[in-house]
Amino acid sequence: MSHIVDRRKNDKGKSTGNRQKFLKRVESQIRKAIPDIISQESIKDSNTGGSVKVPVRGLDEPAFRHDPKTGRKQVVRPGNDRYNEGDRIPKPKGGSGSGGGKGSNSPEVTEDEFTVVLSREEFLKYFFDDLELPNMVKKLMESTESFEMKRAGYTRDSVPSRLNIKTSYQQSLGRQLALKGAFEKKLQNLQEQLAKTKKKDERAALEVEIEKAKRQANTIPFFEDIDLRYNNFERVPIPVTSAVMFCIMDVSASMGHHEKDIAKRFFTLLYIFLTRQYKNVELVFIRHHTEAKEVDEEEFFNSRESGGTVVAPSLKLMDKIMRERYDESWNVYCCQASDGDVWSKQDALECKNLLLETILPCIQYMAYIEINNKSKESDLWQAYNRISNDEEFSIRHIYEVYEIWPVFQGLFRKRKEAAVS
Numbered sequence: 001m002s003h004i005v006d007r008r009k010n011d012k013g014k015s016t017g018n019r020q021k022f023l024k025r026v027e028s029q030i031r032k033a034i035p036d037i038i039s040q041e042s043i044k045d046s047n048t049g050g051s052v053k054v055p056v057r058g059l060d061e062p063a064f065r066h067d068p069k070t071g072r073k074q075v076v077r078p079g080n081d082r083y084n085e086g087d088r089i090p091k092p093k094g095g096s097g098s099g100g101g102k103g104s105n106s107p108e109v110t111e112d113e114f115t116v117v118l119s120r121e122e123f124l125k126y127f128f129d130d131l132e133l134p135n136m137v138k139k140l141m142e143s144t145e146s147f148e149m150k151r152a153g154y155t156r157d158s159v160p161s162r163l164n165i166k167t168s169y170q171q172s173l174g175r176q177l178a179l180k181g182a183f184e185k186k187l188q189n190l191q192e193q194l195a196k197t198k199k200k201d202e203r204a205a206l207e208v209e210i211e212k213a214k215r216q217a218n219t220i221p222f223f224e225d226i227d228l229r230y231n232n233f234e235r236v237p238i239p240v241t242s243a244v245m246f247c248i249m250d251v252s253a254s255m256g257h258h259e260k261d262i263a264k265r266f267f268t269l270l271y272i273f274l275t276r277q278y279k280n281v282e283l284v285f286i287r288h289h290t291e292a293k294e295v296d297e298e299e300f301f302n303s304r305e306s307g308g309t310v311v312a313p314s315l316k317l318m319d320k321i322m323r324e325r326y327d328e329s330w331n332v333y334c335c336q337a338s339d340g341d342v343w344s345k346q347d348a349l350e351c352k353n354l355l356l357e358t359i360l361p362c363i364q365y366m367a368y369i370e371i372n373n374k375s376k377e378s379d380l381w382q383a384y385n386r387i388s389n390d391e392e393f394s395i396r397h398i399y400e401v402y403e404i405w406p407v408f409q410g411l412f413r414k415r416k417e418a419a420v421s
Contacts (some may be wrong), residue, residue, distance in 0.1 A: 162232075172224070193206055247283060248335070264301055341380075
């Protein structure tokens, strides 16, 4: 009998395969729970992992079982003190359920819930695997060139860990066949000469040669150094995809606590998405009321500064930063959130002209999120609506927390998949 001893040091990773199979079965329930996760108090907690509750129904795998009420069983359990071999064992009587308490006549059908604890990578996978920055173009930048190792055929000299067994075996077979063919041809020629020769001295010499050729044919080594082939890798330069995302948030007095909370949740989701999916993405945070100011991440999400509402200065500041820091080799994106209230229609008209004349021609994609519960369209919405086309500039409306995820998913869903669906 063979014994398997598992000496792996990573005892927590031994069931990784089974865990992945289980997550695949409950994947649809996890994706349905994403909007509820967005509605939690702090969406930033999702960046470290979390738990998701899914229904128990559907977790059991189908399996064949013996029916205890049918069939004849002649089994004696080891270690019993009541029965011996050959005794007939009566079938156990059917009993009631093991649950306690009184039953209910309610027709409502309920399901227990199962809590699935996800790691950070698993958690973010279900959030962002189907999303991407649209119109991302790879551009080679001399100052930030990167490299990667790529396969480049085979080599005869390398470390043992790179040995390609299949190719080496093929080389060995080819060499053996070639040598055997040469020895067989030599044997055939010697045997023909032996048949024609009648002199004893010459026949003896030929027989010695024939025996030598046979020994050589039977002692061809299976592997020689010349057969070994190793996987070869070369350091190849790759283009760097460099992108910058401008996050513009309205923090004016017209943006109440609820509106600012929605905006912060949306930008937090955007921040986690960008930092998780892309390594070379810079973030520029701009807050504005009557004045626009570039801030860091901490001030963008936590500052309480407020004031009147003028939107155009934020777009002017974005245009200034874009032209001073980022040349044509950068993929530029922008996401703007506001309640749509502006000081005057002239401000809305100026924003539209800034987008058409200076910003949209230089960027890959822009999204505008309007946060209000008004049935009447705001002046800024009306101005933006005239130039939106969903390919380069999209506008969406949000007011409730549960609307954040569907809107975010629609803005950044992979375009190829959207076209196929």
